[in-house]
Amino acid sequence: MKNIDDLMTSAAELAERGLSKGEIADELNVSRETASWLVERSDGPQTKGTQEPTGGGPEDIHVDWNAIGRDSNRLGHVGSAMADLLSKQGEAVDLTIGIEKAGAPLATTVARELDTDLGTYAPRKHQWDDDDMDELGGTFSRNFAQIRDRDCYVVDDTITSGTTMTETVQAIRDQGGEPVACVVLVDKQGVSDIEGVPVYSLVQVIRVGNDE
Numbered sequence: 722m723k724n725i726d727d728l729m730t731s732a733a734e735l736a737e738r739g740l741s742k743g744e745i746a747d748e749l750n751v752s753r754e755t756a757s758w759l760v761e762r763s764d765g766p767q768t769k770g771t772q773e774p775t776g777g778g779p780e781d782i783h784v785d786w787n788a789i790g791r792d793s794n795r796l797g798h799v800g801s802a803m804a805d806l807l808s809k810q811g812e813a814v815d816l817t818i819g820i821e822k823a824g825a826p827l828a829t830t831v832a833r834e835l836d837t838d839l840g841t842y843a844p845r846k847h848q849w850d851d852d853d854m855d856e857l858g859g860t861f862s863r864n865f866a867q868i869r870d871r872d873c874y875v876v877d878d879t880i881t882s883g884t885t886m887t888e889t890v891q892a893i894r895d896q897g898g899e900p901v902a903c904v905v906l907v908d909k910q911g912v913s914d915i916e917g918v919p920v921y922s923l924v925q926v927i928r929v930g931n932d933e
Contacts, residue, residue, distance in 0.1 A: 744846075800833070800834060816838045820844060872898070878906045911926070
């Protein structure tokens with residue numbers, strides 16, 4: 722995607738397919754607020770709970786890593802680099818958790834490199850389609866490895882606000898596990914840790930300029 726019009730078109734197409742705003746945010750690697758704005762500004766059908774667009778756009782950065790994701794060889798190399806960032810973080814770690822959707826294939830390559838089991842977590846934002854997520858919860862897939870009180874790594878593609886990574890860390894602890902370290906392709910927030918867990922990234926985005 723080259724510009725905001727492409728993003729709006731993509732948001733409209735995803736809404737047409739019935740994706741929630743949370744899923745659209747995940748697909749486009751933008752915040753929930755940005756996903757809502759894109760759907761509202763597009764000519765496509767609006768998802769439940771949308772309102773008329775107002776004012777200028779949200780302050781966000783779109784990350785398009787399709788050139789990596791569409792090629793298994795490139796994905797493998799990037800996964801190796803992410804695994805290298807984690808390699809000295811815990812000798813007892815035998816489980817890697819990928820945050821669905823985009824974090825799962827990255828976690829697969831990381832788990833292979835580090836010789837760990839693989840689990841996945843679907844965050845509650847995938848169900849989000851209005852302004853209230855308080856009653857929603859994420860889930861660990863039963864098709865993959867379970868926490869079972871183990872130390873683990875957490876893998877995702879981007880950190881936008883940190884909400885999803887925070888939720889995942891808490892969910893792992895609720896299951897009796899202990900997150901040792903997190904790794905992402907791109908960190909938009911420049912966070913060094915979440916809930917006391919160190920966060921590593923291959924690329925860190927730093928905004929330069931005033932907020933006026």
